[in-house]
Amino acid sequence: MKPTDITDPNYxxxxxxxxxACPAHTPVPEYIRLISQERxxxxxxxxxxxNVFPGILGRTCDRPCEPACRRVRTEEKPVAICxxxxxxxxxxxxxxxxxxxxPEQKNGKRIACVGAGPASLAVARxxxxxGYEVHMFERDPKGGGMxxxxxxxxxxxxxxxxxxxxxxxxxxxxxxxxxxxxxxQALLDQGFDAVFVGTGAPRGRDLxxxxxxxxxxxxxxxxxxxxxxxxxxxxxxxxxVVVLGGGNTAMDCCRTSRRLGAESVQVVVRSAFxxxxxxEWEKEEAxxxxxxxxxxxxxxxxxxxxxxxxxxxxxxxxxxxxxxxxLKYVPSGEADVFIECDHVLIAIGQDxxxxxxxxxxxxxxxxxxxxxxxxxxxxxxNPKVFFGGDSAFGPENIIWASAHAHKAAISIDLFCQGKxxxxxxxxxxxxxxxxxxxxxxxxxxxxxxxxxxxxxxxxDLSRSLSNIKIEVELGFDRHLxxxxxxxxxxxxxxxxxxxxxxxxxxxxxxxCPMDCITFTANREEEELRQHLMAPADNxxxxxxxxxxLPDTDRVMVKDEDVCLHCGLCAERCPTxxxxxxxxxxxxPQVHA
Amino acid sequence: MTFVAxxxxxxxxxxxxxxxxxxxxxxxxxxxxxxxxxxxSVSAAIIQACHELSIPAHRVAKLxxxxxxxxxxxxxxxxxxxxxxxxxxxxxxxTGANMANRELYYIGISGDGDSASIGLGQFAHIVRRRIxxxxxxxxxxxxxxxxxxxxxTNDKGSTSKKGVPNLYEPIDLAMMAIQIGAxxxxxxxxxxxEQLVPLLKAALKHEGFAFLDVISPCVAxxxxxxxxKSYEYVRGxxxxxxxxxxxxxxxxxxxxxxxxxxxxxxxxxxxxxxxxKLRDDYDPRNRVTAMDTLMRMNEKGxxxxxxxxxxxDPSDCHEILGTVDEPLASLGEAELCPGSERLETINAAFR
Ligand SMILES: Cc1cc2nc3c(=O)[nH]c(=O)nc-3n(C[C@H](O)[C@H](O)[C@H](O)COP(=O)(O)OP(=O)(O)OC[C@H]3O[C@@H](n4cnc5c(N)ncnc54)[C@H](O)[C@@H]3O)c2cc1C
Ligand SMILES: Cc1ncc(C[n+]2csc(CCOP(=O)(O)OP(=O)(O)O)c2C)c(N)n1
Ligand code: SF4
Ligand code: SF4
Ligand code: SF4
Ligand SMILES: [Mg+2]
Numbered sequence: 001m002k003p004t005d006i007t008d009p010n011y012x013x014x015x016x017x018x019x020x021a022c023p024a025h026t027p028v029p030e031y032i033r034l035i036s037q038e039r040x041x042x043x044x045x046x047x048x049x050x051n052v053f054p055g056i057l058g059r060t061c062d063r064p065c066e067p068a069c070r071r072v073r074t075e076e077k078p079v080a081i082c083x084x085x086x087x088x089x090x091x092x093x094x095x096x097x098x099x100x101x102x103p104e105q106k107n108g109k110r111i112a113c114v115g116a117g118p119a120s121l122a123v124a125r126x127x128x129x130x131g132y133e134v135h136m137f138e139r140d141p142k143g144g145g146m147x148x149x150x151x152x153x154x155x156x157x158x159x160x161x162x163x164x165x166x167x168x169x170x171x172x173x174x175x176x177x178x179x180x181x182x183x184x185q186a187l188l189d190q191g192f193d194a195v196f197v198g199t200g201a202p203r204g205r206d207l208x209x210x211x212x213x214x215x216x217x218x219x220x221x222x223x224x225x226x227x228x229x230x231x232x233x234x235x236x237x238x239x240x241v242v243v244l245g246g247g248n249t250a251m252d253c254c255r256t257s258r259r260l261g262a263e264s265v266q267v268v269v270r271s272a273f274x275x276x277x278x279x280e281w282e283k284e285e286a287x288x289x290x291x292x293x294x295x296x297x298x299x300x301x302x303x304x305x306x307x308x309x310x311x312x313x314x315x316x317x318x319x320x321x322x323x324x325x326x327l328k329y330v331p332s333g334e335a336d337v338f339i340e341c342d343h344v345l346i347a348i349g350q351d352x353x354x355x356x357x358x359x360x361x362x363x364x365x366x367x368x369x370x371x372x373x374x375x376x377x378x379x380x381x382n383p384k385v386f387f388g389g390d391s392a393f394g395p396e397n398i399i400w401a402s403a404h405a406h407k408a409a410i411s412i413d414l415f416c417q418g419k420x421x422x423x424x425x426x427x428x429x430x431x432x433x434x435x436x437x438x439x440x441x442x443x444x445x446x447x448x449x450x451x452x453x454x455x456x457x458x459x460d461l462s463r464s465l466s467n468i469k470i471e472v473e474l475g476f477d478r479h480l481x482x483x484x485x486x487x488x489x490x491x492x493x494x495x496x497x498x499x500x501x502x503x504x505x506x507x508x509x510x511x512c513p514m515d516c517i518t519f520t521a522n523r524e525e526e527e528l529r530q531h532l533m534a535p536a537d538n539x540x541x542x543x544x545x546x547x548x549l550p551d552t553d554r555v556m557v558k559d560e561d562v563c564l565h566c567g568l569c570a571e572r573c574p575t576x577x578x579x580x581x582x583x584x585x586x587x588p589q590v591h592a
Numbered sequence: 593m594t595f596v597a598x599x600x601x602x603x604x605x606x607x608x609x610x611x612x613x614x615x616x617x618x619x620x621x622x623x624x625x626x627x628x629x630x631x632x633s634v635s636a637a638i639i640q641a642c643h644e645l646s647i648p649a650h651r652v653a654k655l656x657x658x659x660x661x662x663x664x665x666x667x668x669x670x671x672x673x674x675x676x677x678x679x680x681x682x683x684x685x686x687t688g689a690n691m692a693n694r695e696l697y698y699i700g701i702s703g704d705g706d707s708a709s710i711g712l713g714q715f716a717h718i719v720r721r722r723i724x725x726x727x728x729x730x731x732x733x734x735x736x737x738x739x740x741x742x743x744x745t746n747d748k749g750s751t752s753k754k755g756v757p758n759l760y761e762p763i764d765l766a767m768m769a770i771q772i773g774a775x776x777x778x779x780x781x782x783x784x785x786e787q788l789v790p791l792l793k794a795a796l797k798h799e800g801f802a803f804l805d806v807i808s809p810c811v812a813x814x815x816x817x818x819x820x821k822s823y824e825y826v827r828g829x830x831x832x833x834x835x836x837x838x839x840x841x842x843x844x845x846x847x848x849x850x851x852x853x854x855x856x857x858x859x860x861x862x863x864x865x866x867x868x869k870l871r872d873d874y875d876p877r878n879r880v881t882a883m884d885t886l887m888r889m890n891e892k893g894x895x896x897x898x899x900x901x902x903x904x905d906p907s908d909c910h911e912i913l914g915t916v917d918e919p920l921a922s923l924g925e926a927e928l929c930p931g932s933e934r935l936e937t938i939n940a941a942f943r
Contacts, residue, residue, distance in 0.1 A: 073604065074601055074604070075601065440596070446596060447596050447597075447599070448599065448601075450599065450600065450601055503628070503811075503815070503823045503824070504783055504823060504827070505628040505629075505630065505633070505782075505783060505809070505811065505823055506633045506636070506782070506783055506785070507627055507628045507629070507632060507633070509636075510632055510633055510635075510636040511598065511632075513598050513599045513600075513601060513602060513616075514601070514602065514603050515602075515603045515606065534603040534605055534606065535605060537605070551823065551824055551827050551828075552827060562603055562604065564599055564601060566596065566599055567596070568596065568598060571596070571627065572627045572628070572632075573627060573628065574626065574627045574628025574811045575628070
């Protein structure tokens with residue numbers, strides 16, 4: 001293998017599994033260390049810089065970082081990265097001094113953001129400090145998008161939402177709320193220098209089954225119903241409720257119904273439990289609240305008698321695993337089942353829908369009604385128009401909305417300066433800073449806590465079921481937060497090797513608790529992976545290969561897979577050939 | 593010296609031996625030796641050898657004298673018996689222990705100062721007595737613990753850190769051991785575990801006195817230019833004559849060695865010792881030619897490693913003395929003190 005190029009920003013970035021997996025590349029271990037030091041405000045700002053909504057995300061993020069966490073491979077359960085984000089938000093002090101300064105003198109460019117969801121808000125946050133004048137158009141009377149209209153208050157309290165939404169609006173957004181945009185052409189005619197579309201994926205999918213039309217008064221599209229609850233138009237649901245669908249919307253619908261007086265609630269899913277789209281923790285919470293989930297039951301028809309919904313028929317199927325690993329559903333032979341109900345909430349997905357964008361403006365749409373975009377720049381066929389969030393590639397989540405926003409803001413800034421939105425993008429970078437303080441002293445706490453993941457306290461069940469506004473998860477207090485933080489392995493403190501200093505004494509090989517390091521003859525990667533202290537069977541994790549060593553014709557090979565970043569290799573190295581260096585990955589943003 | 597305890601967490605795919613243990617289960621306390629000390633690699637090699645042989649830790653006794661090397665038993669096999677004795681006196685303690693309980697594995701760890709200076713007399717006599725043990729000298733050519741005086745194995749002309757040459761002839765403990773009766777003699781290098789671990793395994797399974805002279809650089813006092821026991825010098829000047837592999841069964845597994853190069857020796861416990869000769873003119877089972885070759889290569893300043901000598905039908909002290917099979921330690925008072933009448937008959941026989 002060729003020697004590893006550690007100046008490539010992606011090399012060490014990939015080692016920080018959580019940061020690599022986070023769409024916005026939040027420097028996770030950095031903020032976790034700040035929490036250990038009780039520096040909550042700084043921990044919050046590290047988050048705010050990259051993901052914009054730490055308090056909201058600390059409760060609701062989809063957490064792609066957690067399954068990626070190295071602890072899954074070295075021990076078992078990931079660090080509770082998301083809940084630690086909330087610890088930072090819950091315990092932070094006054095952040096005003098840390099906020100970017102908004103120039104009095106504007107740069108003369110006017111930007112329109114359509115929609116006031118997380119995508120538009122994050123674009124505004126990135127552009128305002130550069131002197132842009134940002135106009136935000138929103139159909140609803142208040143900002144927040146689906147974070148306000150969809151995510152129920154028992155998961156995301158209103159004050160947390162408002163605090164972070166208002167923080168951005170107060171940076172100087174010109175708000176046009178309660179105003180629906182009905183024509184892109186008209187908007188462009190107002191002379192904006194660029195338009196950002198952050199209108200989300202607003203259309204809930206319906207189910208065209210026999211009886212659907214007659215049953216209409218008793219059937220609600222999940223996202224519309226949740227929005228009417230959020231805005232206070234609906235505060236009760238009577239009788240027996242059936243929720244159709246297996247995603248997070250279905251989980252929010254059933255848990256909301258449970259709190260709004262339903263006599264009984266059950267979720268019916270066409271597919272198997274393991275393949276339900278809802279996050280693990282959402283399913284667990286629903287089950288813990290006593291909501292049955294019925295799987296492998298595709299819906300067949302609605303039954304209406306005397307103008308009232310009686311119930312629904314479902315087929316019975318069973319999943320069969322096919323050669324390609326996918327599940328195919330075949331009739332199980334059981335008789336169809338009838339489930340009595342008074343209301344049905346349909347939560348089987350959302351679609352993109354932009355009827356207000358004229359089709360002759362250069363913006364093309366694919367067959368899912370998603371705009372055709374450049375994935376890196378988020379620019380559409382009309383160079384002035386950029387997309388982000390759910391409106392770009394279909395429904396995702398808040399953290400993806402922030403990630404898109406940073407990219408789109410860079411593009412908008414380049415575009416407005418007359419630069420090339422692709423060629424002139426600022427590059428990613430990496431800085432490496434030695435953590436050595438003395439003989440055996442590091443500026444990070446190199447010892448990790450092997451304890452299992454700590455449980456987060458919950459509100460009393462009967463109390464939380466009685467009121468939709470009572471937050472279910474209570475969050476870690478400072479003490480539990482500090483303990484959970486200690487489980488983090490500091491994957492951003494990298495083992496950096498200098499071959500010309502190595503005397504091949506083997507001290508690092510002998511001390512390494514995880515058998516990461518081997519000195520051996522160089523080979524091709526596949527072969528090399530089998531000639532190490534422990535087989536390197538995880539091809540997703542890189543091998544760090546040195547150049548030729550001075551004294552023998554061998555090379556140093558380190559398997560990054562399960563390194564604990566404990567620093568023992570560097571402590572035992574007599575020559576300083578190993579050093580522990582913090583990698584700071586520079587993810588470009590407009591202001592950076 | 594490291595202050596952080598080595599985490600218990602280990603590689604998820606670490607192999608388990610017949611006892612269901614991983615290599616990590618054979619570790620001891622974290623070393624307090626200088627970072628980079630060769631002795632730590634020897635400890636790591638012992639850990640690996642014992643793990644691979646599935647030796648139960650409580651069947652091992654570790655014995656040592658005084659020195660950095662003699663401190664190392666604390667850093668491996670944390671669940672074994674141990675006796676850290678007096679400078680140069682490990683052989684006496686080992687002899688006594690082995691006499692009392694012939695069933696344990698004995699691992700003696702000594703230094704070149706411990707065995708070739710103050711303990712040379714003790715060393716010579718434990719070799720002669722052929723105590724059934726594995727005797728390892730961590731040979732760094734210096735008194736590490738007392739800060740770098742030349743030891744008796746330091747080569748003539750090899751210099752101190754300040755450039756002063758050593759004036760005296762070196763003692764070659766391996767050669768001495770061959771001469772006075774050791775039945776297994778090897779030399780190796782702490783920086784070459786591929787060679788050292790199989791040699792240690794063969795030594796542990798050898799039923800007689802097995803001696804390993806392991807060159808083990810002292811990073812603090814003897815790893816400079818001018819030293820003949822530095823990592824760099826040893827790497828550049830050593831070559832192996834013969835190697836040993838231990839194969840757990842008696843079925844000779846054919847491997848691709850040059851014809852005549854590999855020979856299998858059956859071991860009493862059913863395993864096979866595979867001898868690999870790397871030079872046609874070297875027969876490690878011939879004491880006379882082995883010593884001859886060693887002498888000649890020593891003259892040329894070449895460091896000879898690998899298996900130097902093997903008596904494949906060894907005897908040990910218990911055999912020489914004709915002691916009972918049962919360990920003396922487990923005999924009762926009646927067997928050990930047959931009474932004054934019996935003593936009378938014995939005494940009478942000498943009159
Ligand atoms: C029930 C439910 C629960 C969810 N839970 C989570 C969760 O826990 N965690 C998570 O990360 N994500 C969750 N999501 C997804 C998340 O809410 C969205 O991915 C995210 O809000 C998308 O952000 P956005 O800015 O792209 O669009 P949105 O948040 O959808 O905001 C778009 C805004 O644009 C406005 N708008 C649309 N068209 C116009 C127009 N023509 N003129 C003016 N305004 C317009 C809309 O009113 C809306 O306010 C959930 C989604 C649903 C449906
Ligand atoms: C009876 C006695 N004399 C002298 C000493 C001082 N002393 C301690 S260790 C040592 C030499 C150790 O050298 P070596 O055995 O080579 O061990 P190393 O530290 O090099 O591994 C000496 C002379 C002592 N402890 N006891
Ligand atoms: S251990 Fe910490 S730094 Fe490593 S992946 Fe998990 S959260 Fe990220
Ligand atoms: S930091 Fe060094 S010693 Fe610790 S696990 Fe990683 S490679 Fe091994
Ligand atoms: S401890 Fe340092 S000098 Fe020794 S082998 Fe490892 S990197 Fe090389
Ligand atoms: Mg010594």
